[in-house]
Amino acid sequence: MSFINASALWRPLLLSTVVASLCLTSCKKQDDVSPSVLTPLSSTATTGAVTDQEVNDWILANMKQVYLWNDKLPASPNRNLAPAQFFASLLFDRANTANPDRDRFSWIQPSADELRASLGGQSKSTGIEYRVLARPGTSNVMLSVLYVHLNSPALRAGLRRGDIITRVNGQLLTGTNYLDLLSTGDAFTFALANVTGSGAIVENGQVRQVSAVVLQQDPVLLDSVYTIGGRKIGYVVYTQFNPGLYNPNGPQTDETYDNKLNAIFARFKQQGVNELVLDLRYNPGGYVSSSTRLASLIGKNVDASKVFYTQQWNNLVTTELDRQRNGAGWRTQKFMTMPNNIGANLSRVFILTSGRTASASELVINGLRPFMDVRTIGTTTVGKNVGSITIDDRRKRIQWGIQPITFRSANAQGVSDYGAGFVPSVEVREPSVGMKAFGDLTEPLLGEAVFRITGTRMVRRAAPTVADQLPELGSSLDQKTGGGNMFIEWP
Template identity: 60%
Template sequence: MKLLSLWWPILSLAVLSLFSLASCKKSTDVTPTVTSAVTDHEVNAWILSNMQNYYYWNDKIPAKPDTTLVPNKFFSSLLNTYNATTNADGDRFSWIQESAESLKASLSGQSKTTGMEYKLVYRDNTRTSIIASVIYVLAGSPAAKAGIKRGDIISQVNGQTLILSNYQDLLSGTSDTYTYGFASVSNTGSLVDNNQTKQVTAVVFQEDPVLLDTTYTIGGKTVGYVIYNQFIPGVYTTDGTSDKTYDLKLDNIFGKFKQKGVNELVVDLRYNRGGYVSSAVNLASLIGKNTNESKVFYSQKWNAIVTAANDKKYSAGWNTQSFVTKATNIGANLNRVFVLTTGSTASASELIINGLRPFMTVTTIGTTTVGKNVGSITIADPSGRIKWGMQPITFKSANALGFTDYASGFAPSVEVKEPVVAMKAFGDLAEPMLSEAIFQITGTRNARRAASVELDQPVIGSSLDRKAGGGSMFINDKLQKVQY
C-alpha cells in the first residue's frame, strides 16, 4: 500500500502523536480530567514523552533531563544541538511555541503583520545605524494600502532612527501601529533620509503564497515565471478542513502555462522557507517530466521506534511519497527548470530541487540555500489542556536516487546576489536574478549584468526570521489518524 492511501492530510495539526504505536494509551488514560492550572511539570512530562517517541535524534535525549526548567528551556535541553565543528549533523531547526494555535496559524500563512518583509543591513561603516530594505509587500495588506513597495528603505520608526540598540524594539514593538520614515539613494550612492513617512497598523492577515505569475515570449521561447513564498495548501481554519485555495491556484496557473505552450520555467523560491509536504508534492507534480504515481518524489528516514512500528503495521513504501498525476502538468514541454534561490530558500523549497533532479535538469540561480534536509511534525495536545505546540525534527529526506546530503545547502549553478538597495520590481526583466534566468534560457541579455548594487555591509537579519521556527519549515502533513 502506498503512503497516500494510508495517511490523511491534517490541516488543523491538532494531534498528540504521529502513528498509533503499540505504546499508545486510550485518550481517557492520558487526558487530564481535572480543571486545575497546568503546571510546568505536566507540560514537561508531555514534551518528554512525545520527544522520546518522535524526535529524530531520540537516542541522544539526556537520560535524566532537568524537569525543573520552564517548558521552552526544557525543550531546548532535549535537543541534539548543532555545532559546526563538533556536531555538524545536529539539530538546527526544532522549535516550541507557547501557543499551539498561533503555531498552526503561522504554518498556514496567517499572522499579525503589516504585510511587508525586509532585510536588515548596517547603513554605513560605523555599524551603528541600520536600515530595513523592503523585499516584498503582500497584496491587500496594510503596507500595500499605505503605498509601501519593494525597494523602499526604512530608516526610522516612530520618529526614531534605527540603530543597533533599538531596531528590534522599534520594528517589533508592543504597539500594532508604526510610523515609518524612509531614506533614498542619492546620486552619489549614499543613503539620505527624506521627509516621507507612512503609518501602518498590523492586522491578522492571511498570506497568499503566490506573489506573482506571468509569461514571457522571448527569442522563440515561452517562459513561465511564478514567485512562490510558502508551501501552504489553503486558508487556515481551526476545524481541520481546507478548501485547498492555494494548491488549486497553482494548478490554475500551470493550466494557463500549458495553454500558452510554456516550454521554459522559472520558479522563484528566493524567500520560500518551506511549508507543507503536500504542497511541495503538488508543485513538483506540476513540473516533473515523465513523472506519475509510480515515481518516487522523496523518501523519509525516521527514528528506530517509528520505523519499527510502521514496518510492522504497514507494507513496504510507507515512508515514501510519490508524485501525483496532474492534468495541468507541463513536464512534457520541459527539459529543465530554473529555480531562483537565496539564503532564505529552505526545507520544502530544497525538497523541490532535490526531488526533481532525478527526472530533469534543475538549474539554481542566486546564492546558496539553507540546507534543511530534515522535516518535522506539529505536536499539540488534542484535549487543549496543554496550550504549547512544538515542531520537532522527526525525519530526514532523500530523493529517488537516495541523495540526502545537502545539509550545507545547494550552491547555485549560477551565482547572482540580490541587491540590498535599488531593487527592481518583481517581474521586471532587468531584475538581476530573473534577468540571469532569461539569459540562461535565451542566450540574450535583456539588461546589462552590472555589479550588484550593494552597501558595503553584511545583511544582519531579515523579517523572515520571525516566521514560524525562525524560517526553515518542512512539515509532514500526511499524518496517520491517531487511534486510542
C-alpha cells in the first residue's frame, strides 16, 4: 500500500508485515459443500450491536476449522480482549523468535472489504512505494522512492524511482510525524532533495503535487530484451501476483495482468530470448494461480503432468477434502501447459530478490528448482513456505477480515525447508538512496545478472557509501495488505 488514508489507522492492528494467500482451484460453491470445513462460519447473532465477544467467537470458530495449527490453539482464550489482540493470542508460538516454524504471518484487519481490495491490487494511493530512512544526527527521516505505479497520480506528477522526499505539505518528516502526514487528507505536496555521498541531505527546491485516488495497481512494471555478447536476455519487473482487475462484487475472474505476462513471454519466444532475469525484489506474493502461470511460462520441460507444489493442511481440512474430492489429488498443484513457455531455450533463470521477496515469489523459486538452475541475486528472501485464506462474515454483520495461515507448501521434490528464506547465490545490496531506473544495465542487481550471463560488467561494483547504508525504519511495502500472500480464494 502506498499513501493511503487508512494505513495509519489500522497499521497498529496488523500482526505481520507479510500475509500469505493462494487461489485453490476447483473449489465448490458454498451450497455444494455445506456443512463442511470449506464453508466459512458466519456470526450466529441476528440482532443488536456487534460486540467484541461476538467477533472473537466468530474468529475462534473459524480458526478451529482451518488454522494450520488448530491443534495448538489455547484451551481457554480470553474472549474479553479486543479482536486484534484476541486474534494475536491464538497464533502459534508467534513471539518465539527461536522457532522458524512459528506463525509469523497470520493477519487481521478491521475491514474485510479493504483486505480483499488490496489483495486484488486496489487501494487508495498516490502511486508511490517507498522506504523510510533515518537522517543521521537528527530526528528527521526521509522517503526514498522505490518505484512508482503505472498510470498513477505520482507518475503523472513526475515522481520517479530514486527520488528523495524530505517534506510533506511543507513539514519536515520526522520519526513521529511521517505516518500522520502521509495519512491525512488526499492532497500532498512533496519536497524533493538530493543526497551527497557523505549522506548529507540537500533540498533542491523541487516540489511535486499529488493527490491520492483509488488505484488499481498494474504489477507488471517493465519488460525489456537486451542483446549482449550473443545472448538474448529477457527482463521482467513484477511486483504482485495478481491475475487481473479487482471485482468488489464477486469472484476475481479478470485476467488482464496474467494476459499481459503471457504476451510478454510470447514476444520473448518470438525474439529468441535464451536468458531470463525475473525481478521479484519487491514482490511480496499474491494469487498462486498467477505464480503457477508465471512458473509455467519459464520452467524447462514442464507441462500439466508435472508437479509445481503440494499443500499440507490441518487434519480436519485434509480428512474432509480427501473425502469430498475422492483422494489426495487436490493437494497437488500441477504446472500448466503454456504455448508461450520459453523453457526450451533456457538452461537457467536469474531471479532478483530482497528481504521483501516473499511467499508466492518464493513458491516460484522453490517450484522451479527441481526442473532448472535457479540463481538468485540480491539479499535473503522472507522465508514464507506457508499460505492462507481470506475469511469474512458472509452475512456482513461482522466487518472484520482474517487471513490465517492454513497450509504449508513443498515442491515436486518435497522441499519445504526455506523458513529462513533463500540465501542469494550472489549477494548484492541495493543502495538506500539514488536507485537507478529499472532496466538500466548499470543498476546493481540487474547489472550483476547481466555480468553473470555475459561476463561483461556494465559498471564497476563500487564500495558502499554512507548514503548507501542509511538506517531503514520501514517501508510502504510493509503496509501492503496481502504482502507475502499466497492467496487461496475461499469458496
